[in-house]
Amino acid sequence: MAQRWLRTNAARLVGAFGTALFLLAVGHHATEFSTHDGMGPILAVVLDGAPALGLVFVGYRLSDSDLSTDGRWTVWLWCLAGAVLIGAVMGATVLVRTLEGRTIAEPVFPLLVAVEAGAIAGSVAGYYNARARADARQAERxxxxxxxxxxxxxxxxxxxxxxxxxxxxxxxxxxxxxxxxxxxxxxxxxxxxxxxxxxxxxxxxxxGDPDFEPIDLAAITAEMATRVDETFEVDVTTDLPERACVTANPGLRSVVDNVLENAAEHNDADEPRIHVEVTVASETVRLSVRDNGPGIPDARKGAIFETSADGSTGGLSLVGTLIDGYGGTARIEDNDPRGTVFVVELPRATDPNSNDDPVDAVETARSRAAG
Structure with a gap:
């Protein structure tokens, strides 16, 4: 839970780090105004405080950027790594001089400047790294x-x-x-x-540029179940509500079609059966497809929805990609006594033909697809 909060608030961490460095710099140089005359202390505060304020600005811009949560977390890690690396190098030089017996008038000032410079350099490098990764994922999509x-x-x-x-x-x-x-x-x-x-x-x-809308999963499931029942030698039964709107787009047809066809094509039972059920909860809608086929080994269940080795997106790997884009989840369970259960959960959307007001997850799903 704490790690999730940290990843979600990476931009705030960058800004907070910059604020802490600024307060540390001001506090350190404040004592110099009473012991030193002239512009020295003022220039020291500017030189020490400006990079820290720049880091605060980086955090602000990062929070307003289109980078995903993982991308912002990458920037924060690079920011921290840059501060530690440059600060450690500067600290090592101070340590060497100290071991040599030389007197160092003020080691804190250059150490603060080094940490701030390293943090800014790390943030910039992290941003371009995260941007390059995002562009690579976009090219792959x-x-x-x-x-x-x-x-x-x-x-x-x-x-x-x-x-x-x-x-x-x-x-x-x-x-x-x-x-x-x-x-x-x-x-x-x-x-x-x-x-x-x-x-x-x-x-x-x-x-990564979908236009989401409320889609009636119950109607699509009824249509696809009828088609599979007529196309394959399998008995298809359904338990569907009158309507079940989810946050998706017309590509949802391919999700239901692929799951049902997979259950029918690989069913080797003497009397093949498929039972399809759609249930509506307060925030989600669940599609369950039960078959009495051979089942799926536990070792394959975790990777069944992943993109194939050649990078293509087809069949159940396409199902996994679409469900993830819709902000939903998919999993595979064992059916009792034999077979497989495909379970798909999608964000419930407001039914335009109803007065119900469930959680409208369109914006959430759109943000997830863009990220």
Whole structure:
């Protein structure tokens, strides 16, 4: 708990460190005004206090920056490391002179200046380090988005277009086209358009620039459960509320679709079954997908949602990325007596069609995705 508070308040720590150094400098040089005449004490306070105030300003700017919590923590660590390193070097020189028996008139003054200079230099270096890491993560997100879009265009969307083309050719060449051909074309066209919309939403999350809104998880789950029940040889049952709005975007369809398809594809039971449940709490909405398949070994549960070794983002790794972007969590449990339970929890959003007023987590999720 304390470590979490420290990481969250890294910018304040930088500012507090600068304030402490400034007060220490003023307190040290205050006694010189009564023993020394002229501009010396004033110049000493300026030389000693200005860097400390600069460090306070660094803390203020850091709190107003777009760096993530981890990025700000990195700046604080570099600030502290710079102060310790430069201060230690200066302290070592003072120690050497003392061991030599030489008289050092005032060691505190140069030590304070060294610590302050090291803290500022460390803060600047830490900021650019954190910024470089953030840019690298952003570049990785963009790469993942391009890989995902390319995969979808080459596979899923091409399949839809091939079906449309096949039925269109049949209508154009057959003497008596099947009456269902236009319906199939319309259905596949609608699926393709929905897939493009979903893909755009997923790419936004991967890039880190999503537009969140209340999405009805219950409606999406009902639609995906029906599709899986009709597509796979598996019995799908549901327990869904009338509505369950969460903070997400249309990419949520891919989360539910991938989890349900995974449960169906890997179910090797003689009578494969999947039970899907959505429950609404005060601040979260939970999606539970239970199957009676072979289960997942404990060694793999922690890494099942991670990005694959080749850096691609697909299947359950895509699910993990999206859920994290939405500010939610995902975990895997053992089903009793056999199988797996996929549990996804997402921030509950205000239902635009209801007078209920749950915690609105849109801004929280947007900040998490940007960070």
């Amino acid at each position: 963009v790469t993942d988005a391009f890989v995902f879009v390319n995969t979808l265009i080459r596979h899923d969307l091409r399949n839809d277009l091939n079906v449309i083309q096949g039925y269109a050719d049949s209508m154009a060449t057959a003497p008596e086209p099947d009456a269902d051909d236009p319906t199939v074309i319309l259905e596949k066209t609608a699926e393709a358009l929905t897939r493009i919309e979903t893909t755009e939403a997923i790419a936004d999350v991967l890039i």
